[in-house]
Amino acid sequence: MAKYQSDSIKNIALLGHSGDGKTALAEAMLLLAGAIDRVGGNLDFDPEEKKRGSSIAASLAAFEWKNKKINLLDTPGYFDFAGEVKQALRAADTAILVVDGKSGLKVGTELAWDYADKMPKCIFVNKTDDENANFDNVLAGLKEQFGNKVCPIVVPFEGAGKAKTFCNIITGEAFEYDAKGNAKKVSVDMSKFDGVKEELMEALAETDDDLMEKFLEEMELTDDEMLIALKKGLSNGIVCPVFSGSASAMTGISTFLDIIAEYFMSAAEKTEDGEVKLSANGDTALLCFKSVADAFGKKTFFRVMNGSLKKDTQLVNLRSEQNEKIARIYTCVGAKETEVEDLAWGDIGYTTKLAATNTGDTLGGKEAFAAIDYPKPYYRQAIVPKSKGDEDKISTGIAKLLEEDPTLKYENNAETKQMLVHGLGDIHLDVVASKLKSRYGVSIEYSEPKTAYRETIKKTLQTDGKHKKQSGGSGQYGHVKITFSRGEEEGLTFTQSVVGGSVPKNFYPAVEKGLLEAMQKGVLAGFPVVNLAADLFDGSYHPVDSNEISFKLAAILAYKQTINANPVILEPVGYLKVLIPTSYSGDIMGDVSKRRGRIMGMGESDRKGYTVIEAEIPSAEMNNYAIQLRAMTQGRGSYTFDFVRYEEAPGEIANKIIEEAKKAED
Template sequence: MKSYRTENIRNVSIIGHSGSGKTTLIESILYYTKNIDRMGKIEEGNTISDYNIEEKNRGISISTSIVPCEWNNVKVNFIDTPGYFDFIGETLEGIKASDISMIVVSSVSGMQVGVEKDWDYVNKYKLPRAFYINKLDRDNSKFKKTLESLKEYFGMSIVPVQYPIGEGENFKGVINVISRKARIFNPDKNIMEEADIPENLVSKVDECNNMIVEAVAENDEILLEKYFDEGKLSNEEIYSGLIKGCSSGDICPVMCGSALTGIGMQTLMEDIVECFPSPNLTEGIKAKYKDEEYINVKIDENEPFSAFVFKTIVDPFVGKLSLFKVISGKIKEDSLVYNANKNKNEKISSILFLRGKEQIKTSEIIAGDIGAVAKLQYTSTGDTLTDNSRCLEFQPIEFPEPMMPMAIIAKSNNDEDKISTGINKILQEDITLKVSRDIENAETIIWGIGETHIDVLASKLKNKFGIEVILETPKVPYRETIKKSIEVQGKYKKQSGGHGQYGDVKIRFEPRLDGDDLEFIDKIVGGVVPKQYIPSVEKGLIESMKKGVLAGYPVIRLKATLYDGSYHSVDSSDMAFKVAASMAYKKGLNMSEPVLLEPIMHVEVLSPEEYMGDIIGDINKKRGRVLGMIPEGKIQKVICEIPQAEIFNYTNDLKSITQGRGTFSMKFEKYEEVPDLEAEKIINSAKEVNKTI
């Protein structure tokens, strides 16, 4: 694969709802532009972009992959992204690497939640965008209805630069609205042939052409003046205006066709090259110099070298592969670059172009292009690589926080040590996974975006590292406390020949209202308990509080006042007073109305207004309480508190309630008393577990 100049490159992320045909579209483009000899199929597991074993087994895209297509002396880097929201981190990496996102929409399903979400993410990065209306060969395909719904929902200059000839079983071609060039499929020759625009579509093409001209003119004063003077624009002026309008985000072109049959692929590639901006014509990428504010930095091959690492792939045999986009200058093999985030130099040996899993060696990669380098020592996703003379950092990708926890346990005890190594390698690839250690319950907790996300992690551990794991709902970190004050004595006396053991304490136990840790107060008068033994009394209580009297959970919010006791001049010891304190603890807590506490989470839910009733009803079912509601545009924010025990599966619950449109965040808020009925179940369950230990 040869090296291309910046103006001859297009970086296009293919995004959209799961099942809209993104992977098939890229495969079809490659085949009909003669970049591959045979068109792969998802069900056969042989597409260029879905190449790893997880994708083949599940029949869905899981990772972002780079698929360059060379056509008419232009290189189009297609970036295939997953449609499942569980893998949104991969999609965001693909968006960050691209100069325009093409949102694939099914003409059968129309507007789906994935389209809405992807539009929002593209908007957040202020990235140019286009639509591709797919599956026009299917029964019940509706091009006009889909186009109108896009215009109505997104409310900007959405203009069709292509128009279909027929729909469903009658779909046979696509018209380029600007060049007025029609191509119709010839089934006998299995090729697309140029043809005249069907008479019944001439007026529709005129209408679409006028829409494009008006949108272009409104976005450019020079073109607007010419349009007013002459009433028309040349094709070159229209394409130039489209590129400018796309780059600024003011115009969104719409293409159409059928990825499965390949109808429209040549017309699509023409418009990708003519309508989409090359990297040097975009707004650029946000970066900052040292501690300054972020500014837009243009993509320019004449500036010193800089690149943004947008993705990491870890292979247990090959090692780490860092995928990057060159922002300025060029990178050459056998060179030294500077990692601005880590303040380290990195040695670049060989550099690569990628086509799916295929690695193609090259001597240099120019600004605007995408490549990869193996085995960088310090570099990770989000880092900036530069020439030493250009000290800047690119704005990192903002990933959503994972909200679904699962405990992960090795099936074999022999794999316990290996599991953390495997997880850490996968975490290098997937920034949206988090890991934590629950020391109290001896559990490793994996946090993911959703159930499928975590399930794929488990599969990767097995397939990449040979580690089989079990996934379980995490244990809830319950606590115990008391509601009533009590005074008790703990007396430990043991005589068995020689020195005995003697410790005697009187302690007042009370609920503590201003903190969770033990509040220990020494009120001893007259040396009835010698000073050297008082720390042992406190230690005995602290150790005892690790286990409560109801269900064995740690005790919090306890105040203990040592006010009396006695000692023996020979038999008393630190150990004796620790034991006496623990005896007083057990007696006192049983008499002080012990209660079970549960963690309460502060939860904020974002969802369209139409789902509010069901969301609030579900919060109530989860023993939660709504604290308030705040409107945020078309979205409502619900602020509430929900017991942690009820929220482990909330990712799936909210997805079901809102058809995937809702999101939430949560953090620990406080501990509260568990209702009697729930507490009884928890205590009985804990007692059964303790019997088996």
């Protein structure tokens, strides 16, 4: 591959609903450009992708077209892998939303639009070779959802049914394609698109005040003026052009590539945070947007955000403050890698063996680049090893997976004695389990996470705890009288009101230690005790037999009497904030009630047609909410859930919790 400067580099991300043909479109482009010699398996090369028949990770494919270098980032369509989409968009300059020409707008299209909200984007309507395709209906749906910025540029001459001829509304040219995707100009009656072109002129005129003035005066724009306006409108997000074709039939692909090469934003036009224009001549700085950690090592994918990069360059990681050597630089088409000597400003590549660098890190420069905004992993499961003694293997494998997947979270919960993994959904965690087995040789199953309950008391109670043991020689003697009550502080509030030295002060710490130890296991169901106040007010001691262990054990005996202080179970409660299409509001409200939730508020969202519902819900009722919300809203709902406080569990619920705890102990 020839060397390219930033003004000849196009960084493109493909996104959309799963199954709409993102990878097929990418491979059709690569085949036409001569970067691959066959379609299938070039970008979905991971064993998990081959097994599932769909993308689970973003893939980079660099190729040449019309003296331009195009870095294509193909992304998964499932929400479970939204982190991969976010990474690709952070490195890209333009997003292409791929839409099925038959089924049209889906939830994945809406999510893709949201993800690419603040960047240039266009739409490619795929599968127009299907007998049941209907471009006109799909376009109408896109305009209804996203507004009049959606502008058709290359459309099928046949508005419905199997498309053979594709027309450029701006230039008036029409093309047909052979089986290899080569375009041939044909003559058609373009007058049927006169109304479409007039609407397009008006939309493009919005990109420039002078152009709008001319359009209002003459009601006409030249083709050149429209093409210049297309480039400007796409770059600044005023218009979202629509193109069409079929990846499987290789129709419309070459025309689309011509427009990408000529009119899409180049890497030289990239701005960071919309204001600061980066420089080709500045100090080298890289944004590491993706990592792949497998059994063969670690790959770090980056974009050259400032300056240029040559191999063997030393750069400082601004987070870890460690020096990293970029010993080798690669570009690739999926798994097929090509080593290069250098990369220009704005180009994308990867390197290996960066020990102190994680996804999102900045290498070089003076200030770190903005972090990637990932969705939070609220879906969680407990890991159960299939073989005893595999815990260390699991921890090692998960640590590797965490390096490449920031939407994954892992914790070894000492309280519930479970290894918990958090992800974006059941498919996400299923992939985690598969990778642990295939990469690291450890098999796991999942179970429901246990809830971290607490206990406390509601009644004030005076207790008497005496430990006395005599077995020849020196004995053991400790005697305490303690008043227990509900405390204001979260843990133990320990006070002493002993009069007359009935308990020597040097034994106070032993009493407190005994209480703290005992509080780890409540008297009802064995859960940790919180908000406990204990006042040591009296007791007795033996001048010879009393010692610290005796008073510690006496305190524990006194504590056990709190079974008579009206002990209760406390359950964790969180604050739920759900964003859903308004039409689902009734279903979601009903579901919240079934989960013992209390509605705290409801109102319109800033997003058109959406409602926000807020509620407080016990955490125990939220284990599978991510999956169930997706099912209830056809994937359109999203939520946040954050711990708020502990509350007393209702009697029936508390009894069930106590019963289950006793069964588990037995």
